Amino acid sequence: MSELKSTKSIDRVYQFVKQYIHENALSPSVRDICKGAELKSTSSVHTYLKKLDELGLIEYRPGMRRAIILKNTDSDEAEVTPLGSEKVPSNVVRLNCIGKITAGQPIYAHEDYSDYVYVNKSLIGSNESFLLRVSGTSMINAHILDGDYIIVRKQDSCDEGDIIAALIGDEATVKRYGHMNGRPYLFPENDLYEPIPFDTEDCKILGKVVGLHRYTIN
């Protein structure tokens, strides 16, 4: 008498359960299904749930609240988002590797989207940052090794003693910034290398090193 319940009740129940679980990652209660399947009695729903269980379409655990489980079956992409799918939070940034810091190579060449790292924002601050791969051992005394990834926070200037990424000409390096005899230098942290005068015409500060990742799976 009501209207067009085009589909059978048992089908509406099943469809609704699937949809509800998909949307809420949580099984509906019998009364939720009442509303969703346009049934007015919980006992009706109860009947169908038992049938659906017998049909093997759902797993129904008598007495347990919100305990319907979709039985993985057939047809529509059975992606059944179990409960608790894991996603990566929004407080994480993906940093693609912008290039290798090494002698003679310009960086900013391109980003290598297959070479990246995820970083917790709270650990590096909210400023814009980028990722570089270290090549060479010129910063070994600062415990920055060949192959390490360094996270650089973009900035134009820096403080005395900061470890920074800088351009010298079109060559990029990591060095410690400081002064000697009143003049600015870039200091390698390796006795085999000489300090480099920081020439404001030729040199440019890219940013400060705020993090380091090293992966040594051999």
Place this chain on the structure above:
Amino acid sequence: MSELKSTKSIDRVYQFVKQYIHENALSPSVRDICKGAELKSTSSVHTYLKKLDELGLIEYRPGMRRAIILKNTDSDEAEVTPLGSEKVPSNVVRLNCIGKITAGQPIYAHEDYSDYVYVNKSLIGSNESFLLRVSGTSMINAHILDGDYIIVRKQDSCDEGDIIAALIGDEATVKRYGHMNGRPYLFPENDLYEPIPFDTEDCKILGKVVGLHRYTIN
């Protein structure tokens, strides 16, 4: 599980919830958690569930039965895809800091869910790993500094020369594993410290160090 149960209650609660949902595809009730986490009062569990929700580890819906959802994230809305509209891939793992590696402190005390790091699985391998915070300078010659996070891949044995995390008694340390005069030792990488004989009765290998994160935002 088994012998290391002296963990904090909130940790047991979280671990149990994760396990339960994983096994049953269904969220446990407060009283289920009571049993699973060795707590005798539902209100204790209730307290921890609220905390876990605040920490963003689960989604807890007041009043709803069996409605816990694992988040491992702050989920939906605006998931900050940094570059373009790339989706954050599922090949990233969240590692919670399990404790500080430092003299005299047992680890496995508890996981600090507010202290964590995201790691690209491809960079550390697919084995189970955990995160530790380094305290002290005993590995400075290996360029592992005080405050660094190290990623440890669980394993029972290791090769000569590997840098590993190990338990000595109930004290955890990072050291390099090796032999001297035909006998196994744990070698600090700092001249101020002495090699420690690796006594198989007292020592236990936790895993191999496969990664390192350092954050030096000042």
Place this chain on the structure above:
DNA sequence: TTGTGTGTCAAACACTTGTTCGTATTTTCG
């Protein structure tokens, strides 16, 4: 010492929710 906070517990309460029961309406089919 006192006081404050934390962790835990037991008990009680109230609401959600699965289940059952009796009955009415509709459909099926001999």
Place this chain on the structure above:
DNA sequence: CGAAAATACGAACAAGTGTTTGACACACAA
């Protein structure tokens, strides 16, 4: 047609379950 089955309803019950409250023990600082 008429009986049986299927479908649906509403109400009531009982159990599972989330939540609150108050109390106790302990650690730690003032």
